[in-house]
Amino acid sequence: MVPIKTKKELLKKLNNINKSNSLGLVPTMGALHLGHASLIKRAVAENDFVVVSIFVNPTQFNNQEDLLKYPKTLTEDIDLIKKIASDIIVFAPTVADIYNNTTESNTYAFNGLEKVMEGAFRPGHFNGVGTIVEALFRLIEPERAYFGEKDFQQLRIIQKLTEIQRLPVQIVGCPIVREPHGLAMSSRNERLDPKVRKKASFIYDTLLSAKQKFGMDNAFKIKEWVTQEFNENTDFELEYFEITDVATLTPIQQKIENTKYRAFIAVFADNIRLIDNIALN
Ligand SMILES: Nc1ncnc2c1ncn2[C@@H]1O[C@H](COP(=O)(O)OP(=O)(O)OP(=O)(O)O)[C@@H](O)[C@H]1O
Ligand SMILES: CC(C)(CO)[C@@H](O)C(=O)[O-]
Numbered sequence: 001m002v003p004i005k006t007k008k009e010l011l012k013k014l015n016n017i018n019k020s021n022s023l024g025l026v027p028t029m030g031a032l033h034l035g036h037a038s039l040i041k042r043a044v045a046e047n048d049f050v051v052v053s054i055f056v057n058p059t060q061f062n063n064q065e066d067l068l069k070y071p072k073t074l075t076e077d078i079d080l081i082k083k084i085a086s087d088i089i090v091f092a093p094t095v096a097d098i099y100n101n102t103t104e105s106n107t108y109a110f111n112g113l114e115k116v117m118e119g120a121f122r123p124g125h126f127n128g129v130g131t132i133v134e135a136l137f138r139l140i141e142p143e144r145a146y147f148g149e150k151d152f153q154q155l156r157i158i159q160k161l162t163e164i165q166r167l168p169v170q171i172v173g174c175p176i177v178r179e180p181h182g183l184a185m186s187s188r189n190e191r192l193d194p195k196v197r198k199k200a201s202f203i204y205d206t207l208l209s210a211k212q213k214f215g216m217d218n219a220f221k222i223k224e225w226v227t228q229e230f231n232e233n234t235d236f237e238l239e240y241f242e243i244t245d246v247a248t249l250t251p252i253q254q255k256i257e258n259t260k261y262r263a264f265i266a267v268f269a270d271n272i273r274l275i276d277n278i279a280l281n
């Protein structure tokens, strides 16, 4: 399995596939783990052909250190993909090939979705994500594309992107895969000190307790409780905790009748930023 390095080569490969075959796309930034594997397996089960893209997209990073230190493990990534299916097409282009040396993002209006949580704390992030995902969709023209609920807000952004840009692709959301102690799998976990990584189950434990308390308390009280928990824990620094109406991802303070809620969290551990989320009802 040899990764395809250029758009031109990829188009040549895709042109050899009969148009009656379905094509699934799994966009990633590499350093693959079992969370990615679950997306790839689902794509393989639901499509005749699958493309996995591996591209650390510079325009979605608002922090240069985060970009420079992003783990890169292409050889191991290929091994993981090969074990799932030998005919998966791996697309691992260079920045120059994708952006033609102008690393500018498009500007999108995602109906306010881009202004809360990840959008608020990572300025320009969703414009960068939209730019690369739109470029991949236009290049590859998949019938289905697979995204993880670990990045739940991103999943919603991509659904909005396909709507506003009229991109004919079905977006498939996949459940969060966790490490044995509950920490959501993430490529950035590789950068954690092993001791801190073990302790980071604290993040998911907090979400589980918040879910339990949410049955009895209001959103404001839960937020106060979570803030207090993090104030007392010196290993982790809370960036945000929000309870949202899952239909709009608008943060709420009070419960509203007949509404589904989801809680979102972003935390720094060892200067590494981790996110997670949970359905509350
Ligand atoms: N634990 C997980 N469970 C399910 N899907 C996941 C998980 N981790 C990542 N994904 C999904 O895989 C796709 C590619 O994600 P990406 O390559 O950024 O990996 P990542 O582990 O999220 O890395 P990081 O959070 O460190 O950027 C995204 O759609 C993402 O939501
Ligand atoms: C969707 C994506 C591959 C775009 O670079 C990235 O944001 C990710 O890995 O979640």
Ligand code: BAL
Pocket: 060, 061, 151, 154
């Ligand atoms: N997994 C989301 C991509 C990012 O953190 O930039």
